[in-house]
Amino acid sequence: MLRSIxxxxxxxxxxxxxxxxxxxxxSACVATGRSPAREEAVSASPRQVTQIxxxxxxxxxxxxxxTHYYFSDADGAEIVVIESNDPGARKxxxxxxxxxxxxxxxxxxxxxxxxxxxxxxxxDDRGRVVAVQxxxx
Amino acid sequence: xxDPRHYHFDxxxxxRPARVRLDEExxxxxxxxxxxxxxxxxxxxxxxxxxxxxxxxxxxxxxxAISVIRDARASFHWLVPDENEPQHGHFVxxxxxxxLAAWHVRNAVSHPEVFGGRPRINHFSLGIEVVxxxxxxxxxxxxQIEATAGIVRYxxxxxxxxxxxxxxxxxxxxRRTDPxxxxxxxxxxDLVLSGAEExxxxxxxxxxxxxxxxxxxxxxxxxx
Numbered sequence: 116m117l118r119s120i121x122x123x124x125x126x127x128x129x130x131x132x133x134x135x136x137x138x139x140x141x142s143a144c145v146a147t148g149r150s151p152a153r154e155e156a157v158s159a160s161p162r163q164v165t166q167i168x169x170x171x172x173x174x175x176x177x178x179x180x181x182t183h184y185y186f187s188d189a190d191g192a193e194i195v196v197i198e199s200n201d202p203g204a205r206k207x208x209x210x211x212x213x214x215x216x217x218x219x220x221x222x223x224x225x226x227x228x229x230x231x232x233x234x235x236x237x238x239d240d241r242g243r244v245v246a247v248q249x250x251x252x
Numbered sequence: 253x254x255d256p257r258h259y260h261f262d263x264x265x266x267x268r269p270a271r272v273r274l275d276e277e278x279x280x281x282x283x284x285x286x287x288x289x290x291x292x293x294x295x296x297x298x299x300x301x302x303x304x305x306x307x308x309x310x311x312x313x314x315x316x317a318i319s320v321i322r323d324a325r326a327s328f329h330w331l332v333p334d335e336n337e338p339q340h341g342h343f344v345x346x347x348x349x350x351x352l353a354a355w356h357v358r359n360a361v362s363h364p365e366v367f368g369g370r371p372r373i374n375h376f377s378l379g380i381e382v383v384x385x386x387x388x389x390x391x392x393x394x395x396q397i398e399a400t401a402g403i404v405r406y407x408x409x410x411x412x413x414x415x416x417x418x419x420x421x422x423x424x425x426x427r428r429t430d431p432x433x434x435x436x437x438x439x440x441x442d443l444v445l446s447g448a449e450e451x452x453x454x455x456x457x458x459x460x461x462x463x464x465x466x467x468x469x470x471x472x473x474x475x476x
Contacts, residue, residue, distance in 0.1 A: 174427065176427050176428065177320065177325060177326060178307075178308075178309055178310035178311065178430065179307065179309040179310070179311065179316070179317035179320050179326065179328065179331075179381050180309030180310045180311015180312065180313070180316045180317045180383065180385070181309075181310045181311050181316075183310070199311055199312075199316065200311055200316035200317065200319045200320065201311050201312050201313045201315070201316035202313060202315050202316065204316070214325075218325070218355075218358075219359050220291055220353065220355050220358075220359050220372070220374055221326065221355050221356070221357055221358035221359050221361075221374065222320070222325060222326040222355065222356070222358060223325055223326075224358065
């Protein structure tokens, strides 16, 4: 299931349902009983976090209305997490740190010191990513 | 569906509009923010503009798109509202002065067919964002396409060396998809080139027909 979702998210980069990808991915993590390491969340609101997944940070693409964060799981499947800029949209704690801090005359890309580094995704009880925990090299 | 990585056309040397009125309004308060995410152009602000880049926001609201300017992450010159917003059908938002380079394309990006492959595209381009989520359920409205084409025609009339109309996806095909495969590029291109939506400029409409103009002769005297 996750692989197929990963394929969908890979397609999303080519234009297939990017906004649905996060929802589907979240559902997949729950439905497949994937067993991410259960740890106490270091980020705020630990009660909100029910699952933790370790992934590798691959890329970030900043659009005006949303930021798409790309990761790969242990099997190499691509995962996309989308943070909307629309008013009232849920923010992902720690996601800002994945972006380069001082982009030069353009939308920011991935933070160089976090690129290809392990990242922990914190999911809520609906499978949605609510926080990102990163460790610079 | 078309591949947005191939969205590109060059404006012809003929057919340049003489004058196009643009229905735009400054986004309220945006002047407090764009200074932190725009640059002085490296090229002449009028003669140095060679390209217009078409983007889609991957979001569903003007407010969401404006937030990247407010947060000094990126910027663009115009924003075309979505169909559920009150400005839709009336005017587009101006969000950064045309004389400044807005930060809508990353500096390292270039394309061999755009101004000889020069990088730092922001310095010789203008950026248009269209509010659209880039999902199947969010079609571009006819007015959004007409408004976007209207901005391009306004630019074509104003900037003497403007030539390239390109998608962001064409410039950065590995990382970008905007304006997306649902953007009707062919219709947009036709609107730009045909000028079907162009209103007759006021001064032209009020002008005296040529047949009625009296001939001016040397000496300042006129004949009917």
